[in-house]
Amino acid sequence: MSFSIATWNINSVRLRMPLVERFLLEKAPDVLCLQETKCPDDQFPSTAFRKLGYQHIVISGQKGYHGVATVARRPIELVEKRDFCTMGDCRHLSVRVTAGDKKVLLHNFYVPAGGDEPDPGINPKFRHKLDFVAEMNAIRADHDATSGSVLVGDLNIAPLEHDVWSHKQLLKVVSHTPVETENFEAMRKAGDWVDLMRLNVPYEQKIYTWWSYRAQDWESSDRGRRLDHVWSSQNLASSFTGYEILREARGWDRPSDHVPVIARFDLE
Incomplete structure (x- = not known):
């Protein structure tokens, strides 16, 4: 059975709902995880999602900042909304969904961006980012014969040399x-997480999911970074059939600076 999960930092779900609608109509993932929704729970556009067949919605939002949401065409059960670093930010939620024979x-x-200065001594935003990632050590890829784990989102770090347009030039730039x-x-x-987007991909192959708004022509300059990630537990990696980065979404009308990533699995 084919099962697909999409992740997308939408940079305001209400502002870009037409783009979300286009994406869901064209690609129809089973589950969509959104970040930076910038929307309190009572103003989330749930009706629009339900009209598109996404009847199952779990949200953790706040006015003007941060926010994550998971919507699905199949039942999902809220497991946790964790407050990392006791900041009160809405940056995480976990749900349980049935796919084939697995729960x-x-x-x-949505990991903090970290500001512009990569010095935790003078930049509290960068300190927060490092502390947040440290707390993520507690999130393990739990699995057994009937269950598995997937972690997706805007993790705001491009970890590998070829996850950025220039490793040398970005070594002192936040995110790399x-x-x-x-x-x-x-x-x-x-x-014990598997980086699925780098599974069976040549090391030297560039992978980007984000292009800055600051670029006059993002497409021709192509100065991207892989800030959005898809990980799984070891037992789901063998069922992973590939991913799609919807690069063209960066050129849609009034786009996010991130594009959707769709991960597909074949689960019996």
């Missing part, structure tokens, strides 16, 4: 500094 625990994350990338990869490995 999948699905984490949806060594302190971020090393702690990020250590956290992923400690949780």
Whole structure:
């Protein structure tokens, strides 16, 4: 049975709902995880999602900032909304969904961006980001014969050399500094997570999911970063059939600076 999960930092779900509608009509993932919804729960456009067949909705939002939401065409059960770093930010939720013979625990994350200065001593936003990633060590890829785990979201770190347009030029730029990338990869490995987007992909192949608004011509300059990720427990990696990065969505009208990533699984 084919099962698909999409992740997308939408940068205001109400502002970009027409783009979400287009995406769902064209790609129809089973589950969509959104980040940076910037919307309190009582103003989330649930009616629009339900009209598109996404009857099952779990949200954790706040006015003007942050926010995550998971919507699905099949039943989902809220497991947790964790408050990382006791900041009161809405940056995580987890749900349980049935796919084939597996109960999948699905984490949806929006990791702090970290500001512009990569020095935790003078930049509290960067300190917050490092502390947040450290707390993510507690999120493990739990699984057994009948269950598995998936973690998706805007994790705001491009960990590998070819996850950015220029490794050398971005070593002192937030999202690709060594302190971020090393702690990020250590956290992923400690949780026994598989980086599905890099599974069976040549090391030197560039992968981007984000292009800055600051670029005059994002497409021709192509100075991207892989900030959005899809991880799974070891037992689901063998069922992973591939992913799609919807690069063209970056050129849609009034786009997010992130594009959707769709992961597909074949689960019996």
